[in-house]
Amino acid sequence: MPGKQGQSRRAGAAAPRGNGPAPACTLVVFGAAGDLTKRLVVPALYNLVSERRLSEGFRLVGVDHNRRSVEEWRQGLLDQLRDSVGSDAEFQAEAIDGTAWRWLCERMSYLEGDLNDPETYARLREHLAELERSAGTAGNCLFYLAVGERFFGVAVQGLAAAGLLAEARGRWRRVVIEKPFGRDLASARALNTKILTMMRERQIYRIDHFLGKETVQNIMALRFANGLFEPLWNRQHIDHVQITAAETVGVEHRAGFYERTGALRDMVPNHVFQLLAMTAMEPPISFDADAVRDKKAEVLQAIRPLSRRRVLRDVVRGQYDAGTVLDRTVEAYRREPGVAPDSATETFVACKLKIENWRWAGVPFYLRTGKRMRKRWTEIAVRFHQAPYTLFRGTHVERMHPNWLILRIQPDEGIALEFAAKRPGPAVALSSVSMDFAYRSHFEMAPRTGYETLIYDCMTGDATLFQRADNIEAGWRAVQPILDVWAEAPPSISRSTPPAATARPRRMPCWRATGAPGARWPDRQKEHDDDSRSQDLPRGSGRRRHAADRGEGPDEARPGRDLGVAGVGHPLRHHQRTAAARHGDAAGQPAPRNAARRLQRRALRDARADRHRAPDAGERSGRPIDRADP
Ligand SMILES: NC(=O)C1=CN([C@@H]2O[C@H](COP(=O)(O)OP(=O)(O)OC[C@H]3O[C@@H](n4cnc5c(N)ncnc54)[C@H](OP(=O)(O)O)[C@@H]3O)[C@@H](O)[C@H]2O)C=CC1
C-alpha cells in the first residue's frame, strides 16, 4: 500500500508514488563489499533498472574499508547476480540482461574508506559534489547503512559532521538504517536519541524488508478495501491469531551476528511484529506515512507487558539440532562454523501475547519463528469462533470445524478461507473446505527481492513502509521482559529443558499444520480433528476426559508436529518423543498408565475450576473450550 502524501514539495517531501522513475539522486551504500549489498541491495537496483524506475541522474557509490577497484567491485556484484540465476536465492532471474547491467555499471563508483575515519566522509563530500556537477544528481543523496549495527550511530555522526545531512536548496538527504535497530529497548532508545540530534525523523528510513513484501502490504488491502472482513475483525468473532515465520535455512555464514542475536531479537520485534501490527492495527485515516505509523505504534504499545511468570509460561525457545531438512542432512546449530559448541542461542522462539485494547481484549496472538524448520512458511492464520454445536446434536456431525482465514505471506502467496461444508449424501455430515486465492494465478508476479519497493520509496520520500522511532521502541518494549527474564536466568536450551520442550506456550491450542496451499495436507484434517473433537465437548464432561485420556485434548495435541525442526535431538523432537510416550505411539502402543492418570487428573481439575466460572460470551457462542488463556 503506497503512501500518498499530499504534502507540498519541500525538501524531504514525498513525490507521489507511481510507476515513473524516482527523482535523480546518488545512492551511497556503506558496506559496499558486504553480503547485504551484493545479495539484496544491488540486485534490487538491477530490478529497478529493468523496470525503468531509476532516473538518468541516478548514481551509485559504494563505500567500504575493503580495498578494491571499481571494476573489481562491479565484477563481484555481477558474479553474485549470475550465481543467483536458476538458484533459490532471493534474487530470481532467468538470465542477466546485459543492457540493464551496463546501465547500472556506468553509474557506479567505489570509495575505499573506514567509517570510523572522518576523512572518509570528507572525501565522500567531494565526490558527491563532483557527481552533482557532472551527473545531474540534483544533490539528492540516499545513504544506505548496510553495515553492522555498531556503525549506525558512527556513520550518522560522520555524515552530519561532514555536513552531508544538511538539506538546502531543495535537495534532500536521507539515511536508510538496517536492522537490528538496537539490541534491546535501552540501546534502541539511545540510538534514536543520538541520531535524532543530527537529523530529522523524516530523513530516517528504518528498514524492515518484510514490509517490502507484496503480501505484507496486501494485508491492508484485504482488511480495508473489502467490506467483508473488517466487521468480523475483532474479539467478538476472532478466537485467536497464529503468526508463523518459519525458515528452512540455518544460520548460514552469519554465526558472528546470530550468536549475539538469536531468533527473538532477529525476527520478533521487527518482522513478526510488523505482521502483527498490520493484522491488528486500527484503520488509519489515510495512507499517509504518519497516519499508518500512528496506528502501528498504537497497537504495538497496546501489547500487554509480560510478567516474569508469563514469560516462563508463555514463551518457549529451542535450538536446532542435526537432522534432515528438505531431504538434506544438516548440522546441529552448535556445529555450525563460528557457533560455540555449547551455544545457548535460541534459533526458535514461540510466544503468546495479548493486545489490550477494545478490539482485541481476550484474543491471544501466538507468534513463532525459527530456522531449520521443516518448511519455509510465513503466514498469518486467523481463527474465528466456532459455530455452536447445538444444531448438530443427533446428526453424524461429531465435531465442528473452525473457520480459518489464512494470509500466506511466503511462499505461494495467497489467501485462503476455510469453512465447513456439507458432505454430499443423505446424512448430515461436514467437511472442512477451503476457498483459495493464489497470487500467482491472478497476477503476474515479477520476481523481486522485496528491497525494490523500499529503495524506490526512499527515493520518492514515502516512509509509509518504514519504522518510525516510536514503532521501533514499542517493539523492543514488548520483548524486553523476555530478554530480562532470559538474561537473569537463561532457561537452559538443552533437550531436557521443559520450556523448550513444550514448543508452544502452555495451554495454547494446536499450532496450525502447514503445507502447500490447495493441497490436501496430511496433517491438516487431523489438526482440525484434534482441535474440534475437544471443542464440541462440554467442559469437564466424561467425553473430554476420555479425549484427554487418549491424549487428544488440545493440551496434549502433538506440538511441533507440523513444523518440526531438523534434529532428532531437538527439544521439539524430544517433546514429540515424550508426547508419544505419554499418549501411545504411532504403532498404537497404549500410553503408560500413570500418564493417562495424570491427564485424567488434569481434566478433572479443569472441570472443577470451570464449574466455578461463569461462561463468557465466547463460550456461549460456541468458542472452543480450550482457548489458551484462563
Ligand atoms: N545479510 C543479510 O541477509 C541481512 C543483513 N542485514 C543487516 O545489514 C547490515 C549489513 O549486513 P551484512 O551485509 O550481512 O554484513 P557484512 O559484514 O557482510 O557487510 C558489512 C561490510 O562493511 C564492511 N565494514 C566493516 N567495518 C567497516 C568499517 N569500519 N568501515 C567501512 N566498512 C566496514 C565489512 O567489511 P569486512 O567484511 O572486512 O568486515 C563488509 O564489507 C547489518 O546491519 C545486518 O544486520 C539485515 C537483513 C538481512
Ligand SMILES: O=C1O[C@H](COP(=O)(O)O)[C@@H](O)[C@H](O)[C@H]1O
Ligand atoms: O532479517 C532477517 O530476515 C531473514 C528472513 O527473511 P526472508 O525474507 O528470507 O523471509 C532471516 O533469515 C534473517 O535471519 C534475518 O536477519
